[in-house]
Amino acid sequence: MPNTFTRPTKSPHLLLLTLLACTTGQATAQDISVSMAECAAIYDVLAESAGYQGKPDDQIQRMQAVSTEFKIHAVPRAETEGKADPDQFIAQIYADKRLYWAERWFDSSDFSFLANFSENIEWTKYCASMGKHYGVLPLK
Numbered sequence: 001m002p003n004t005f006t007r008p009t010k011s012p013h014l015l016l017l018t019l020l021a022c023t024t025g026q027a028t029a030q031d032i033s034v035s036m037a038e039c040a041a042i043y044d045v046l047a048e049s050a051g052y053q054g055k056p057d058d059q060i061q062r063m064q065a066v067s068t069e070f071k072i073h074a075v076p077r078a079e080t081e082g083k084a085d086p087d088q089f090i091a092q093i094y095a096d097k098r099l100y101w102a103e104r105w106f107d108s109s110d111f112s113f114l115a116n117f118s119e120n121i122e123w124t125k126y127c128a129s130m131g132k133h134y135g136v137l138p139l140k
Helices: 012-028 032-052 057-080 086-107 110-133
Strands: none
Touching (some): 032 057, 032 086, 032 110, 057 110
């Protein structure tokens, strides 16, 4: 029986991926102050997770300190970005992001957690890199 399968020469998926790659940077860009508040929330959730896992108190306290430093650095950044009330703006972003990341880490199913695992790790790497770039890390 002859092989009737022919491979398409151009994939419609390739076009879609190309279009997404070209627009993703613009669609997902957010102010640095927002990223700092989000990183603060992530480190706070990591500290909570470490507590559940029985990690040493000094490790948990370092994560909480990083969270605090990100919030401290985010406020003047929000001011330079033109936010009307930088303290309130960062507090609200932090609260919203804290709920979002807590749900990703604690309230999701095992399958959902595994599906998000790679992105979660990428965010923690991003936060560490941004923290070093903006002087949040290393802690003094």
